[in-house]
Amino acid sequence: MPPDGRRAGAGIFPRAASWLMLPVVNLRLPRTVRSIDRVRQIAQVLSRHGFGHVVARLRLAQYVPLPRRWQEIGGGAEGATENLGRRLAAVCQELGPTFVKLGQMLSTRPDVVPADIVAELARLQDRVPPFDSAEARRIVAANIGAAIEEGFVSFEDVPLASGSIAQVHRAVLAGEVADAPGRPVVVKIKRPGIEDVVQLDMAILRWIAQLAERLVPELALYRPTAVIEEFERTLLREMDFINEAATMQRFAEAMSEDPWFRTPRVYWEATGPSVLTLEMLEGISGRIVLAERPPEIDRKALAARLAQGFLRQYLEIGLFHADPHPGNLLITPPAGVGLIDFGLTGQIDDQMLDQLVVALVAAFNHEPRVIVEVLADLNCLGDATDRHQLQRELGELIEKYYGLPLHRFDMQTLFYEITGLLRRNTVSLPREFVLLGKSLVAISGLCLQLDPDLDLVSIVRPRLRRLTARRLEPGRLMRSATITGWHLLNILKSAPGQMRDVFRRLATGQWHVQIRHQNLDDLAHEIDRASNRLSFSVIIGALVIGSSWIITNPGQLPLVGLPLSALGMLGFLIAGFMGLWLVVAILRSGKLS
Numbered sequence: 222m223p224p225d226g227r228r229a230g231a232g233i234f235p236r237a238a239s240w241l242m243l244p245v246v247n248l249r250l251p252r253t254v255r256s257i258d259r260v261r262q263i264a265q266v267l268s269r270h271g272f273g274h275v276v277a278r279l280r281l282a283q284y285v286p287l288p289r290r291w292q293e294i295g296g297g298a299e300g301a302t303e304n305l306g307r308r309l310a311a312v313c314q315e316l317g318p319t320f321v322k323l324g325q326m327l328s329t330r331p332d333v334v335p336a337d338i339v340a341e342l343a344r345l346q347d348r349v350p351p352f353d354s355a356e357a358r359r360i361v362a363a364n365i366g367a368a369i370e371e372g373f374v375s376f377e378d379v380p381l382a383s384g385s386i387a388q389v390h391r392a393v394l395a396g397e398v399a400d401a402p403g404r405p406v407v408v409k410i411k412r413p414g415i416e417d418v419v420q421l422d423m424a425i426l427r428w429i430a431q432l433a434e435r436l437v438p439e440l441a442l443y444r445p446t447a448v449i450e451e452f453e454r455t456l457l458r459e460m461d462f463i464n465e466a467a468t469m470q471r472f473a474e475a476m477s478e479d480p481w482f483r484t485p486r487v488y489w490e491a492t493g494p495s496v497l498t499l500e501m502l503e504g505i506s507g508r509i510v511l512a513e514r515p516p517e518i519d520r521k522a523l524a525a526r527l528a529q530g531f532l533r534q535y536l537e538i539g540l541f542h543a544d545p546h547p548g549n550l551l552i553t554p555p556a557g558v559g560l561i562d563f564g565l566t567g568q569i570d571d572q573m574l575d576q577l578v579v580a581l582v583a584a585f586n587h588e589p590r591v592i593v594e595v596l597a598d599l600n601c602l603g604d605a606t607d608r609h610q611l612q613r614e615l616g617e618l619i620e621k622y623y624g625l626p627l628h629r630f631d632m633q634t635l636f637y638e639i640t641g642l643l644r645r646n647t648v649s650l651p652r653e654f655v656l657l658g659k660s661l662v663a664i665s666g667l668c669l670q671l672d673p674d675l676d677l678v679s680i681v682r683p684r685l686r687r688l689t690a691r692r693l694e695p696g697r698l699m700r701s702a703t704i705t706g707w708h709l710l711n712i713l714k715s716a717p718g719q720m721r722d723v724f725r726r727l728a729t730g731q732w733h734v735q736i737r738h739q740n741l742d743d744l745a746h747e748i749d750r751a752s753n754r755l756s757f758s759v760i761i762g763a764l765v766i767g768s769s770w771i772i773t774n775p776g777q778l779p780l781v782g783l784p785l786s787a788l789g790m791l792g793f794l795i796a797g798f799m800g801l802w803l804v805v806a807i808l809r810s811g812k813l814s
Contacts, residue, residue: 259425260284266315270308275440279432306341313345318385318415319422319456321347326452329543329565329659331640332650333443347384354378357390357410364493371395372491374403386460387411391501394488404500406488411462411495419460423453442603442647451652459564462497468540469499469563475538481526483551483559502559504551511547511670517554524672526556528680531664535657536688539574543567543656545664567656573599577654578688585682587623589615596648603647611646618642632665757803761796768792 264284268276276282313324327334328342358369358376365372373392380388387409394404430445458464466487473484483502491498510518527550534541542549544565551559569577576595583591589612596602596611618638636658643650668675691697726732772789 255421256425259421263316263425263429266312270312272308272312275437278437279429280436304337304341306338309338310341310345313342318347318349319419319426321345321385322456323426323452326455327448330448330652330655331637332643332648332655333448335644336637336641349383349385351380351383351388352412356413357388360410360413361408361496364496365491376408381407385412386415394491394498406498407501408491409462409497409499411460415460419456423456444649462492463494465563466492466497468566472540472563472566475540476530479530479533481557482530483557485561502551502561504553504557504559507547507550507552507667510552518552519555520671522556523552523558524668524675527558527664528668528675528677530558531660532680532684535569535661536574536578536684539569539571541567541657541660543660545660545667547667565656567653567660569653569657573651573653578685581685582689584619585685587616587619589619599651601648601650603649605647607646611648614642614646632662636662754803757799761799761803764792764796764799768796
């Protein structure tokens with residue numbers, strides 16, 4: 222039955238009747254030719270790469286052709302001998318842009334996905350052939366509200382880079398747009414039609430995630446519905462160029478006090494929903510600085526400024542660059558830093574920052590119990606989390622790294638040990654904390670490559686002390702107490718009215734109790750399907766018995782004059798056809814065994 226509970230018309234879509242084999246879920250999946258074909262493609266790609274058992278348990282096996290189903294779902298898939306991460310990456314690459322983005326997002330969640338799978342998914346490349354330059358010019362003109370020649374002195378038709386969401390072109394702004402004519406810029410242009418592709422894929426992914434949580438208990442531990450919801454928010458933010466431009470503007474304003482950090486300026490006059498125009502920063506790529514060691518770069522000063530600048534982002538600004546790999550840093554002599562590519566940023570509000578500071582101070586002071594309480598306050602603990610075991614493992618991890626010489630301290634190893642510990646104990650961190658951890662790992666590794674003698678702990682400790690002291694200032698405490706008092710006053714004001722409504726409903730018999738069941742609709746669906754097949758089988762049996770009786774009794778049909786054996790043979794043919802139909806239905810449902 223399709224997800225909306227209605228029967229598909231098999232006469233319109235030849236294989237739409239296969240929706241009858243699927244469980245009823247709350248999510249409505251559009252029943253269109255495109256959605257059915259896309260689900261079929263996903264099922265076949267998963268089966269081909271060794272995930273046939275998952276396809277069968279999700280009740281999608283009917284979308285795989287019968288000969289291939291016996292081979293692939295039975296365990297003989299082409300890629301089944303490869304490791305799991307490589308097969309997942311191959312599935313994402315084959316299914317296109319949305320799934321590549323999903324794989325890249327999962328590579329930023331080592332608290333959800335094991336480290337070996339993260340390593341494979343991180344290699345996914347979001348590169349697709351560029352779309353036509355004439356189409357790019359048309360989109361730019363539509364977004365700036367003028368002919369492209371009026372907004373730009375020059376516009377290169379060959380893109381600098383091309384991805385699944387957008388492609389980037391070099392250009393030079395005209396005087397009417399820039400402060401001064403001839404300003405070089407990069408123009409990011411959204412790929413036409415990408416919204417429709419993402420919308421369809423997201424509807425299917427949400428539906429499959431619900432199926433996974435209900436039908437595959439071991440996948441439910443990874444909370445696929447929550448992961449897909451997070452992915453959808455991330456992808457929609459990436460496709461919202463106005464939001465990206467606003468984030469860059471806020472970042473530039475927050476970092477304006479630091480003369481050593483630069484961010485690209487946003488040219489709002491040449492920016493729209495599908496076009497983002499940014500200043501082109503000059504500088505030496507961080508990769509070149511690490512590989513070739515240019516003498517004009519002061520590596521020690523650069524390392525210290527990177528560490529101080531990013532700690533300020535994490536602990537003071539609350540808005541940080543979440544992907545600071547060397548390719549996203551442009552270095553100007555002697556130690557200036559230009560940040561580019563703000564496609565992945567993180568934001569931590571005051572409440573999350575308070576909890577983060579408490580957790581860090583607790584780690585420095587050997588208080589794993591406090592860290593567990595912080596995780597509980599953040600609603601990170603799962604139903605199966607054993608707090609005592611989590612506290613014990615956190616204590617052992619703190620003891621392992623306490624007093625370790627700085628040159629032996631590997632932030633990446635520590636990060637993966639922490640996320641592995643949390644994953645084993647069914648603890649799911651907020652996405653922003655995971656992004657902060659990955660950003661911190663990347664920037665600390667870069668700083669130690671530039672200056673192996675840099676003492677990161679001595680840089681972090683005084684900032685934590687200042688931040689803790691600032692949060693205990695009388696003025697801040699007074700503001701917090703005022704807000705808390707306002708909430709309490711509102712509760713006290715509304716309580717009498719709410720109690721009066723409760724007693725009125727009780728007195729008039731209008732009090733209702735709602736009971737929510739889980740998975741009973743699957744049971745009802747299975748009972749309905751089994752009873753239908755049983756009825757079908759009884760009819761087949763009756764036809765066989767009746768036809769046999771007719772054939773064994775000589776005589777003729779009245780009025781027609783045909784022998785009764787002809788009617789018996791017709792009954793056998795009908796029974797044979799119905800039996801074959803029933804066998805095919807059972808095979809397509811994947812419930813033969």
